[in-house]
Structures are given as structure tokens and as C-alpha cells.
Amino acid sequence: MSAVAADAVRWDAQRLAAWSDPRLSQVEAALSQWVGIDAPVLLGDAMRYAVLDGGKRLRPLLVFAASEAVGGQAEAALRAACAVELIHAYSLVHDDLPCMDNDVLRRGKPTVHVKFGEADALLAGDALQALAFELLTPEGDIAPAVQARLCRLLARAAGSQGMAGGQAIDLASVGLALDEAQLREMHRMKTGALLLGSVEMGAACAGAVEPASLQALRDYGAAIGLAFQVVDDILDVTADSQTLGKTAGKDAASDKPTYVSLLGLDGARAEAGTLLAQALAALDRSALADTAALRALAHMVVDRDR
Amino acid sequence: MSAVAADAVRWDAQRLAAWSDPRLSQVEAALSQWVGIDAPVLLGDAMRYAVLDGGKRLRPLLVFAASEAVGGQAEAALRAACAVELIHAYSLVHDDLPCMDNDVLRRGKPTVHVKFGEADALLAGDALQALAFELLTPEGDIAPAVQARLCRLLARAAGSQGMAGGQAIDLASVGLALDEAQLREMHRMKTGALLLGSVEMGAACAGAVEPASLQALRDYGAAIGLAFQVVDDILDVTADSQTLGKTAGKDAASDKPTYVSLLGLDGARAEAGTLLAQALAALDRSALADTAALRALAHMVVDRDR
Numbered sequence: 001m002s003a004v005a006a007d008a009v010r011w012d013a014q015r016l017a018a019w020s021d022p023r024l025s026q027v028e029a030a031l032s033q034w035v036g037i038d039a040p041v042l043l044g045d046a047m048r049y050a051v052l053d054g055g056k057r058l059r060p061l062l063v064f065a066a067s068e069a070v071g072g073q074a075e076a077a078l079r080a081a082c083a084v085e086l087i088h089a090y091s092l093v094h095d096d097l098p099c100m101d102n103d104v105l106r107r108g109k110p111t112v113h114v115k116f117g118e119a120d121a122l123l124a125g126d127a128l129q130a131l132a133f134e135l136l137t138p139e140g141d142i143a144p145a146v147q148a149r150l151c152r153l154l155a156r157a158a159g160s161q162g163m164a165g166g167q168a169i170d171l172a173s174v175g176l177a178l179d180e181a182q183l184r185e186m187h188r189m190k191t192g193a194l195l196l197g198s199v200e201m202g203a204a205c206a207g208a209v210e211p212a213s214l215q216a217l218r219d220y221g222a223a224i225g226l227a228f229q230v231v232d233d234i235l236d237v238t239a240d241s242q243t244l245g246k247t248a249g250k251d252a253a254s255d256k257p258t259y260v261s262l263l264g265l266d267g268a269r270a271e272a273g274t275l276l277a278q279a280l281a282a283l284d285r286s287a288l289a290d291t292a293a294l295r296a297l298a299h300m301v302v303d304r305d306r
Numbered sequence: 307m308s309a310v311a312a313d314a315v316r317w318d319a320q321r322l323a324a325w326s327d328p329r330l331s332q333v334e335a336a337l338s339q340w341v342g343i344d345a346p347v348l349l350g351d352a353m354r355y356a357v358l359d360g361g362k363r364l365r366p367l368l369v370f371a372a373s374e375a376v377g378g379q380a381e382a383a384l385r386a387a388c389a390v391e392l393i394h395a396y397s398l399v400h401d402d403l404p405c406m407d408n409d410v411l412r413r414g415k416p417t418v419h420v421k422f423g424e425a426d427a428l429l430a431g432d433a434l435q436a437l438a439f440e441l442l443t444p445e446g447d448i449a450p451a452v453q454a455r456l457c458r459l460l461a462r463a464a465g466s467q468g469m470a471g472g473q474a475i476d477l478a479s480v481g482l483a484l485d486e487a488q489l490r491e492m493h494r495m496k497t498g499a500l501l502l503g504s505v506e507m508g509a510a511c512a513g514a515v516e517p518a519s520l521q522a523l524r525d526y527g528a529a530i531g532l533a534f535q536v537v538d539d540i541l542d543v544t545a546d547s548q549t550l551g552k553t554a555g556k557d558a559a560s561d562k563p564t565y566v567s568l569l570g571l572d573g574a575r576a577e578a579g580t581l582l583a584q585a586l587a588a589l590d591r592s593a594l595a596d597t598a599a600l601r602a603l604a605h606m607v608v609d610r611d612r
Contacts, residue, residue, distance in 0.1 A: 036466065038466075038467055039466035039467060039471055039474075040466070040471050040474045040475045040478070042474060042478060043466055043470070043471060043474035044466065047466065090432075091432075094428055094429075094432060097405075097428065099403075099405075099423075099424035099425050099428060100425050100428065117405075118405035119405045119406050119477050120474060120477065122400055122403065122405060122406065122428070123400075123470050123473055123474050123477070125432070126396075126397075126400060126431075126432075126435065126464075126470045127465050127466040127470035127471065127474075129432065129435050129436070130435070130461045130462075130464040130465030130466070130468075130470065131461070131465050131466065132461075133439050133457050133458075133460070133461040134458065134461035134462055134465055136457070137454045137455075137457045137458035137461065138458075139458070143450075144449075144450040144451040144453070144454040145450040147450070147453075147454035147457070148443045148450040148453040148454050148457070149443075151439050151442070151443045151453070151454070151457045152439075152440065152443035152444075152445070154439070155436045155437070155438075155439040155440035155443065156436075156440055158432075158436040159433050159436030159437050159440060160342065160344075160345035160346070160349055160350065160353060160433040160436070160437065161344055161345060162436075164349070164429050164432045164433035164436065165345055165346050165349060165433065167429055168345075168346045168348060168349035168426060168429050168433075169346045171425050171426065171429070172346070172348060
């Protein structure tokens with residue numbers, strides 16, 4: 001089946017919501033139960049403020065969709081979904097600090113350091129990262145091999161060759177003229193690694209996955225990882241701060257290289273479309289039984305307005 | 307055998323060095339091979355600067371000693387030793403930041419943020435934490451159950467109910483009058499959790515440990531974890547900055563509660579002696595075959611001058 005043909009049977013918004021809403025409720029309930037509980041009071045408050053009741057939860061949804069496509073274990077998927085969201089949340093807290101992007105607004109609310117002070121924001125981010133790995137390694141029902149694989153994938157996605165490494169390149173690139181390959185590599189690490197990692201972690205919730213299907217999921221994850229950032233760059237130019245829930249126009253103002261500055265607005269939109277087609281084509285090539293949720297999420301990444 | 311009798315056969319400095327030197331060399335070589343490699347250049351440099359060629363490596367030595375006492379797997383112990391040192395190193399980098407202790411000197415050298423800037427120091431700390439969990443989960447020879455247990459222990463020791471939580475209490479306690487129980491709880495989390503975690507991780511390098519021995523190791527780890535902080539407080543008053551390799555007298559200057567401010571210098575010294583005796587007595591109660599290294603390290607913690 002071609003990507004276009006597959007596209008013809010894609011879920012509408014209502015069908016996607018019917019799939020995602022119960023999973024999002026499950027994630028919210030689990031995060032509320034697991035984050036900041038029994039932590040010293042201010043630290044626990046800062047952790048919960050950073051994580052609860054905010055964000056699109058795209059990464060958890062990718063974990064669920066990939067896990068369900070390969071028949072992954074539900075408890076492992078829930079923990080992986082929460083863990084990857086904690087890493088995402090901690091990165092935002094640290095990213096917003098004065099020594100980084102110095103942002104005061106996130107998801108329409110004051111950033112963590114504005115509300116709790118810089119020191120507690122720093123510690124809350126640190127503690128959220130540790131908690132992510134704690135959630136992945138419960139005593140009990142999840143096979144140790146799955147636990148270890150989930151930790152490995154998350155650590156790689158978050159570390160110096162993934163998200164943190166991409167942020168360091170981003171820091172160093174302000175005012176520089178990156179070419180498209182360099183920009184792509186930076187974003188593959190900074191944003192793409194954790195999105196790809198979400199898909200890989202979902203796949204890791206099954207004991208074993210047929211190699212071709214695993215590769216298809218990886219190709220899908222890499223494509224939507226980049227597409228996400230291309231659309232982010234577009235929205236930074238086209239959306240207003242209220243819709244975004246964060247300060248719009250920051251990249252242009254800080255002279256950061258973006259897909260829009262490199263390809264123009266039309267070029268960036270075309271690139272997002274190409275990456276979407278690549279993601280869908282990867283799923284077409286696979287022998288995975290049910291990829292409807294993955295497809296719908298790919299469309300959501302590209303069509304989103306915030 | 308009583309603690310005092312056991313003490314009579316304790317290793318002298320030469321015997322301890324003969325045990326620890328080859329293990330320290332192994333840790334240095336492994337860290338040099340694993341830290342900051344293939345990271346973006348400045349980030350990798352900052353990570354290596356924070357980790358290599360510095361510190362007493364007490365935590366790695368505790369991992370080795372505990373692992374050897376229970377017959378743990380050598381490769382697991384080496385990785386656990388490095389992982390716990392990475393967590394320690396990242397905590398120092400973040401602790402030294404201007405929004406925390408604002409320290410410019412560490413181990414006799416400029417702190418990471420002084421040398422690389424605040425943003426790269428923040429990211430280097432974040433990446434070191436992720437790397438710790440990556441080191442614990444290699445594809446290959448270590449049993450997945452051991453990998454998962456090591457990740458669980460490290461995450462708990464580092465997180466909001468361990469090190470990060472203790473730091474948050476420390477932050478909130480400046481200028482407050484803590485009583486001894488509160489001070490003890492703060493230090494149990496801030497410093498003790500990772501030292502205890504080192505001992506527990508060493509024990510986790512064996513497939514299974516007899517429960518009474520595991521409890522003895524935990525009691526040992528908890529006692530030396532507190533003893534370490536009591537001595538730290540003593541040295542903050544009695545040692546000079548050059549010997550310490552960091553700024554002396556900071557706690558008193560910043561009006562932080564310490565064991566010395568609470569118990570006086572003689573009282574703090576007596577407390578350190580009591581904790582040492584507790585640590586040795588815990589080992590005496592155990593059926594562990596070879597505890598000489600653990601004993602020597604307990605003495606080293608209490609007798610150190612930096």
C-alpha cells in the first residue's frame with residue numbers, strides 16, 4: 001500500500017481522540033501518583049509543577065502507539081511513557097533557566113525558576129531525570145531485560161549524543177551560519193533523539209520485535225523527530241505567543257539558525273511534508289499489523305498549531 | 307570478633323594503597339574511555355574536565371569493596387563504580403553553579419562553569435547523569451537483572467528522596483536552626499544516600515546476597531555515609547582551602563547548620579568516632595568473608611584530611 005493510499009484511511013481528529021484520551025488520562029494519573037511524592041516539599045512542588053497538567057504529551061503517545069504496534073507489555077509502556085515525559089519536562093526546566101534561554105513563560109504559565117527560584121528549578125530538573133530511570137526499574141512485573149533496554153534507550157536519547165548534546169550544539173551555533181546538514185544533525189540530537197527514543201522505547205516493551213519492523217519504526221521515529229522541529233521553526237514565525245504558550249519569535253530574535261531561515265517558509269513547509277511522507281512510507285514497508293495510531297500521530301506532528 | 311579486635315588487624319596505608327591503586331587505575335582508564343567521547347566538542351570537554359583526574363574516588367572504591375565482599379561480577383562493579391562517580395561529579399558541577407553555592411574553586415581548579423560557562427556546565431551535569439545510566443546498561447555480558455537493579459539503586463540514591471532531595475533541604479535550611487535529627491536526615495539524603503548507594507550497588511553486582519549480609523552492608527553504608535558528612539563539617543572548620551582543594555569555612559560563612567555548629571568540634575569528633583564504630587560493628591555481625599577493604603575505607607573516611 002502506498003503512503004498516499006494509507007493516508008486515505010487515516011483517522012480523523014475524533015478517532016485519534018478516542019484512542020489518545022484514555023491513554024493520556026492514564027499518563028496523567030500515573031505521573032500524579034509518581035512525581036514529587038515523598039520529596040522535600042518545595043522540590044516536590046517544583047517537580048509536579050514542571051510535569052503535571054501541561055504539554056501535548058506527544059512522546060508518551062508515541063511510546064503507546066509503538067508499543068501497541070508490536071504487542072508490547074502495557075505496564076512497561078505506561079512506565080516508559082511517563083519516563084520519557086519526565087526527561088522532556090526536565091529538559092524544558094533547564095532550558096528555560098537564565099543561563100540558557102532565559103524564558104519566563106512556558107505552556108502559558110510562569111516557568112519553574114520564575115515560580116520556585118533558580119536553585120530549586122535546577123534540582124527539580126535533576127531529580128526528574130533520576131526519577132525517569134527509577135520509574136523504568138520497578139521491583140516486580142516487568143522483565144529485567146525490558147527494564148535494562150528501556151534504561152539504555154532513554155539514557156542514550158537524553159545524553160551527550162542525544163538531547164543534551166544537541167542543546168550544546170544549539171548553544172554554540174547562535175550567530176553561526178549552519179548549512180542544512182549541520183542544522184539537521186543538531187536537531188536530530190536536540191529534539192529528534194527523544195522522539196525517536198520514544199518510538200524505540202515503545203518497541204522495546206515487547207520481548208522481541210522482528211528486525212525489519214524495528215527498522216521501520218526507527219525510520220518512522222527519525223522522520224517525525226525532524227518533522228517536529230521543522231514545524232517548531234515554522235510556528236516560531238507564524239504563531240503568536242498565546243497560541244504557543246511560550247514566547248514566539250525567539251529564534252529569529254536570538255539569531256538562531258532555523259529551517260525557516262535556511263529554507264524560507266515555503267521551503268520549510270515542503271520539508272515537513274516530505275518528512276511526513278517518509279514516516280508514513282516507513283510504516284508501509286513494515287509488516288506491523290496496526291499502525292493507525294502511529295500514522296495519526298505523524299499527521300498530528302505536522303499539522304499542529306502549537 | 308568485636309569492632310576493636312577487628313580494628314587491631316586493620317590495613318595500614320600501604321596495604322590499603324596496594325588494594326586501591328590498581329582499582330583506581332582501572333576506574334580512571336574506564337572513565338577516560340567512556341566520558342565525553344563522541345560528544346559535541348565543548349560539552350565533551352566540560353564533561354571530561356568535571357570527571358577526570360580529580361577527587362578521592364571514595365564511591366568507586368566502596369563499590370569495589372562491597373562487590374568483592376559478596377563475590378560480585380567484576381565488569382558490573384567497574385561500571386557501577388564509574389556510574390556512581392559520574393553522579394557524584396555531576397552533583398558537584400551543579401552545586402558549584404552561581405544559583406547554588408557559587409563556588410569558583412573545586413579540587414584546586416576553577417569550577418566547570420568558570421572554565422566553560424554556566425550553560426555548558428549545566429548541560430555537562432545533565433549529560434553526566436544520563437551517561438551514568440547508559441554505563442549501567444551495556445548490551446552484552448552483565449545479567450539484565452543486575453543492570454536493572456543497579457539502575458534502580460542509583461536512581462533512588464540520586465533523586466528526590468536521595469541526593470537531590472537532600473540538596474533541596476540544604477538550600478531551604480540556610481539560616482534555620484535544625485536540631486540534630488533534622489540535620490542527620492538532611493545529610494542522610496544529601497551525602498549519605500549516594501555513599502550508601504555505592505555500597506548497595508557493589509552488593510548488587512552479585513546475583514544474590516544472603517539477607518543478613520546485605521543488611522550488614524546497608525548498616526555499614528549508612529554509618530559511613532553520615533560519618534563522611536560529620537568529617538566534612540569538621541574539615542570545613544579546621545582545614546585550609548589549599549588542603550581541601552575547595553573554599554574552606556563556607557558553611558560557617560553562609561550560616562548553614564553543621565555538626566560542628568550543633569555539637570561543637572569535640573562533639574562532632576566524638577560523633578565521627580561513634581559512627582565509625584557502628585560501621586565496623588555492622589561488618590562484624592555479618593557472615594561476609596572478606597571485609598578488610600570495607601574496614602580500611604571506613605577508617606579512611608574518618609581519618610581523612612580533605
